[in-house]
Structure formats: C-alpha cells, structure tokens
Amino acid sequence: MQPRQSALSQQAPAPQEWAVVLLLTGLALLLPTRNSTPDAWYYAACVRHGHELLLPHHLLYNVVGWLWAQLLPATFDTLAALKVLNALAFGGSLLVLRSLLRSLLRRVGGAGAPVAGWLLLAGSSFGMLRFATENETYVLPLLLSLLASRSWWRAAAGETGRRGWLSAGAWAAGAALLHQIHAFWWLGLLVGLLWARPAGRWVAAVWYGLPALLVPVAYAAALPSWQLPFTLQAFWEFVFYELYHGHAGAAPSGRTLLLMGVSVVRTFGQLHGSTLALLQRWPLLAGVALLCVGLMLMAGWRIWRSYRTRLAARRLQYAVAEHELAAPVGTDAVLPELFRTFHRTHLLILLLHLACALWAAGNAEFLVMLPALLALLLVRQPWPGQALVLAGVALLLWNLTFGLLPAFLLRFTNTTPLLTRIEQEPTAFWLLSDPNLLLNQLHYRTGRPVGPPTILSAPALLVQRPGQSAAGLRAWLRRCQAAGQPVYTDALYGPRLLDRARLTQGDDATQRQLLRGFRLVRVDSMVTAFGWVYLTRVQ
Numbered sequence: 001m002q003p004r005q006s007a008l009s010q011q012a013p014a015p016q017e018w019a020v021v022l023l024l025t026g027l028a029l030l031l032p033t034r035n036s037t038p039d040a041w042y043y044a045a046c047v048r049h050g051h052e053l054l055l056p057h058h059l060l061y062n063v064v065g066w067l068w069a070q071l072l073p074a075t076f077d078t079l080a081a082l083k084v085l086n087a088l089a090f091g092g093s094l095l096v097l098r099s100l101l102r103s104l105l106r107r108v109g110g111a112g113a114p115v116a117g118w119l120l121l122a123g124s125s126f127g128m129l130r131f132a133t134e135n136e137t138y139v140l141p142l143l144l145s146l147l148a149s150r151s152w153w154r155a156a157a158g159e160t161g162r163r164g165w166l167s168a169g170a171w172a173a174g175a176a177l178l179h180q181i182h183a184f185w186w187l188g189l190l191v192g193l194l195w196a197r198p199a200g201r202w203v204a205a206v207w208y209g210l211p212a213l214l215v216p217v218a219y220a221a222a223l224p225s226w227q228l229p230f231t232l233q234a235f236w237e238f239v240f241y242e243l244y245h246g247h248a249g250a251a252p253s254g255r256t257l258l259l260m261g262v263s264v265v266r267t268f269g270q271l272h273g274s275t276l277a278l279l280q281r282w283p284l285l286a287g288v289a290l291l292c293v294g295l296m297l298m299a300g301w302r303i304w305r306s307y308r309t310r311l312a313a314r315r316l317q318y319a320v321a322e323h324e325l326a327a328p329v330g331t332d333a334v335l336p337e338l339f340r341t342f343h344r345t346h347l348l349i350l351l352l353h354l355a356c357a358l359w360a361a362g363n364a365e366f367l368v369m370l371p372a373l374l375a376l377l378l379v380r381q382p383w384p385g386q387a388l389v390l391a392g393v394a395l396l397l398w399n400l401t402f403g404l405l406p407a408f409l410l411r412f413t414n415t416t417p418l419l420t421r422i423e424q425e426p427t428a429f430w431l432l433s434d435p436n437l438l439l440n441q442l443h444y445r446t447g448r449p450v451g452p453p454t455i456l457s458a459p460a461l462l463v464q465r466p467g468q469s470a471a472g473l474r475a476w477l478r479r480c481q482a483a484g485q486p487v488y489t490d491a492l493y494g495p496r497l498l499d500r501a502r503l504t505q506g507d508d509a510t511q512r513q514l515l516r517g518f519r520l521v522r523v524d525s526m527v528t529a530f531g532w533v534y535l536t537r538v539q
Contacts, residue, residue, distance in 0.1 A: 016116035017098050024123040025091030027400070028132035032083040033407040040135035041440035044079040049447040054222040056241035058137040058179040065135075079444070082135040089139045090132030094123050096146040097372055101379050103153060104339065117388025118375045124396035125371040126403050127267035127364065133404060137179050138368040144175035145185040146372060152189050153342060155204070156196045165193070165204045170211040177218055181366055184352035186212065192345025196338065252358075259362030267367045269395060270403035273497025274412065277530045278402060288401045295394035302387035339380070346376050410529035415441060417526050418490065418535065422452065429454045429480060431462065431489035431538075458491035459514040470514050477518060477538060487538040492520060495531035 036044075046052045047065040055062060068085045069078055101115045122128065131138045148171035155164025172189055175182035193205055219239050220230065228234040237244050265271050279285050350373045357366040406412075415438060422430060422438070432438060432455060439451035456462060463470050480487050491511050512520070515538055524535035 017119055020116050020119045020123065021091060021094045021098065024094060024120075024129075024396075025087065027404065028087035028090050028129065029084065031400075031404045031408040032080065032087070032133045033404075034410075035407050035412040036079060036134060037136065038434065038436035038440050039137075040079065040082075041437065041444050043137070044082055044135055045440060045444035045447075045449075047082065048078040048444060049449070051443075051447075051449045052225075054225050056180075056219070056222075056238050058141075059218060059222060060174075060177045061137045061140065061179065064140065064178070079135055083133060086135065086139045087132050089143045090123075090128060093128075093139065093143045093146055093372065094119055096143065096150055097122065097375060100146065100150045100153065101375065103150070104342070104376070104379060114383075114385030114388055115379075117385045117392060118379055120392030121388050121395065122371040122375040124392050124399060125268045126270045126395075126399045127368045128371055129399055129404055130270075131365075131368055133407070136365065138365055141175040141178035141182045142369050142372065144171045144178065145182050145369065148172035148175065148185065148189060149346070149376070152192070152345075156193070156338060156342070162204065162207045165207040166210060169208040173211040173215055176212075176215055181353065181356055184356060185349050185369075188345055188349035188352055191348060192341060195344060196341045256358065256361050260358050261362070263357065263362045263364035263367055264370070266364050267370050269398050272402075274406065274530070275402045277495070277497055278406060281530075285401060288397065292394045292398040292401075295390045295397075299387040299390035299394065302384050302390070306382065306384050306387070343377060343380075346373055349373060350377065406529070412529055413437065414526040414528050414533065417524065419445070421524065421535070422455070425486065426452065427454070428486040428488060429456060431456050431458050431487065431491065433458050433491045433494075458489060458511060460491070460510050463514060473514060474517060477515075481539060488523070489515075489536050489538060490526075490533055492534065492536045493522070494533040495528065497530065 043062055043065065046055075046062045047069055050066070053062040053066055054060075065082050065085065069076075069081055072081050098115060098119055101118060105115070128139070148168045151160070151164050151168035151171060154160045155162075155168060160167070168189060169186075172182070172186035176186055190205065190208060193208055194201055216235075220235060223230060223234060223238060226238065228238055262271065279289070350370070353366065353369060353373075357363050360366055413434070418430075418432075418438065419441060422428075422442075430438075435455050435457050439455055442451050443449055459473060462468055463473055477487060489511070492508055496507060518538050521537045521539060522534045523537045526533045526535070
C-alpha cells in the first residue's frame, strides 16, 4: 500500500484540482447564454407548461427539469433555472472525473499525473462549456455515464463486488434514459466487463444488466402520454422515433466528413462563422487569438521535448541492458492488465460515440463526452503538467473570448419584433431562416404547444421537402397573392455567417433564385450583434 500512497502524493495537489472545478463551474453559472437554441426553448416550454415531458430521444430529461423547477420559487424563470441545473451537472461531472482520474492513478501506481491539468483541459473545452451554459440534454447524461465508469472501475478493481456492478449498470441505464446516445456507453462498459474477466464474469454481467431492464419499462410506461397503444410495433417506433421520422442519420458524403471534422475541432475550441465576425467587428481580439495560439504552441513544444527526453532514455536502456534499467514511466510495461482493460473499454466507447456522431451528419452535440473520454484515455501519458496547464488556459481564454462571453453579452438573434408582428398579422405567412426558434419561443410565451401553421421554413428549405419544387413554391406564392395573404421572409439581405445553417440553406442568391418573378420589398429591420436582419415582403 505504501507505493500507492507515494504515487498519489506526486499528483497535483487537491486544492489545485478543487480550484479548477470551482472556477469552471462558477463561469458556467455566471455566463449562461442569452442566445438559446430552438431545442433549449422547446425543452423549457415543455417544463414550464407541463407539455411532452416524456420525449423518446431523451426520455427523462424534461422530467428531471420539471422536478428541478418545482424546487425553485415560481418567480424563477424556467429557462434560466434549467441552465443553472446544467451548470451544476457540469461541475458534478468535473468532480466525478477528478475522482476517477485519481482512483486510476492510485491503482496503477508509478509517478503521478497532473490531474488538475487534465481537469482544466477537459473542462475548458467548448463542447462542455457550451452545454454547461445552455438548456440542452447532453451534460446530465454525461454526469451519470462518468459515475457509471467510476463504479465499473471500482468493481473491476475488487473494491465493491456485485454491488459495484449493479451501481455501474444503474448509472449507465439512467444516462441512456436521459439521452439515447449514452446506450453506447452502457454497451461499451458491458463489453469491457467481459474483457476484464473478473471472477464470475457472467454473474457480474447479469448484475450489471439488471438495471437496464428499467429502460424498456420506462419507455412502455411513456406510451399512453403519446396516445399510443401497448403493442410491440408502437413501442419499437416510439423508442426509435427520431429514426422513423427522418430526424436522425445521414448518408456518408464529403459534406458529412467535412461537418464531422469541424465538429471535432469545435468540441475543443469555438470555431464558427461568428468567430470571424467578432474579429472583424473588434480587431483587437486578434491579439487574444494570437496569445491563445502561442500558448498552445508552447504546450505542444513542452510535450514534444518531454517525448524526446523519454525516447532518448529508452534508447539508452536498450543500449546498456534491458534488465538493468526500469522501463520509462508511462510506457505499457508499467501498466497493470486492469488498466489496459479500462483503457480498451473506454477507447471502444469513444469509437462508438464518434461513429454515431458521424452517422448523425457530424453532429457536434453528440461529441460532448469526447474531452472527458480523452482525459481518461491519456491520463497515463507522461505529459508535463505545465504543458497541460498552458493548453487548458489557451482553450479557456479562446472559448471565453469567442464563445461564452459573446453568447452572454451579445444578441445574435433578435426575434422580439418579429414575434410581435406575427401576433399582429395572424393571417400572413412567414418564411423564416429558423422557424423552430420562433415556434418554440411562442410555445414558451403562450403555453400553446402547436404554433401557427403560417410559420414555415425559408424558401431554400421548403423546396427540399419531399414532393416540393421551385415551381411549386412559386405557384403557392401566386395563390397567396391572389387570396390577399401577405408573405414575409427574413432569409434575405441579413448577415451571412459561415455556419452549418448556411451550408444547408444556401446564400442570398439561392433564395432570390427561388423567388424569381416576385417583387422583394423590405418592410422592417431588426438589429443584431452582427448586423441588421431584414423582414422582406414577397409580392
């Protein structure tokens, strides 16, 4: 036991780790986004008005949010309350990650690793900070999956026995109920359990799998809330609702690979059309960007120099006598078989999540667990603590400058005038760049879950629907004109950021081509941080 205590003492002091957790959690609590996504507004509306609390893709997220809202004063804004919940879950995830990293290092033995540096690096990634400041469904299940990995590790190490496997299965099943993508984490831990080959592994697998029986029970119990019968077909289609309704999955293509690459990068550092727009508006921010790049280069140089030192030591070892010198710290020679199994298990989990994100057209939301998984996989790499701190500071500074602070201080969208106008002209049609944002904000404001049928997508998205065409769109516009129904759009002339929406919707030229033959008259404007958004009447 003495070597383990010695190894633990060489890790970064606990006060530093606590300081990192408190700093990052405090930033998440203090800097909630003021530019919530359409999904965030929708979940908040469901919680606020008690609508659709059981959603198939993340069955219990709204339920947890509703329970959390009941604990707070009625005057507390629901959307803000749910952001607080996610910020606290983010802090909890960092605490569990800290505990798991220290437990791994204590069991492995040898020289310690800078846990505080890994916490800073993982916690400062944009994927985690972004969803820690938003009402999205990705941080809460990550917390439970990390708890599952912690219980798995303790059970595999012989600390908890069957109770540990049961606990791991319960946490992993709970994570899958909060978001279906975490079923891959549950599956990875099950495969890893069999790889670990503990005494009575099949019995352990049964204990691990028992809590998962609650998942189909929960989905079956949710069927009546959707007015669905208790049949196998209804159950199956409800579980895979997103797939059956065309909301999930994409054929492999060059664009999919491009979006996947961008999403992986964005998981660590904010990279968006808004980044360039911020630099153009405030050129002095280029100095911050250069500082971040410089810090990252310094971190890379320190890691490379450490690698060269260890490589030279290894060559010296082989040159003198293999039996005379111990293997360099951090090589596989000093790693127990149990840690290798843990490493292989979480590498499998990482690959499963990457494959799912790629299948989902490079969805960055499915990669929020990537930084935490990489910390677990790389913690035994003998990287200098100063290098990790430099890289973590660079990420934090970059993501504060181009991510959290702009989202907190600036208004990327300005829908208030448009919402007012929609209420004033109930018979008009609205072809909007982001119709779901307006519909969900109306749901949040009014409590009516079904929005006006007159709110539609922008022309370029309308013609992508099955059975639609440019000629059909123009014919419909002529019918509206003949019936005296105004048609408006906000998809023209406004700021054009290079983002996912532009890649899917096209630019102004695409929209104008579809509206060829109609007169386009600007009738209103709304100011945003990146310029004016214009409301145009199609007549």
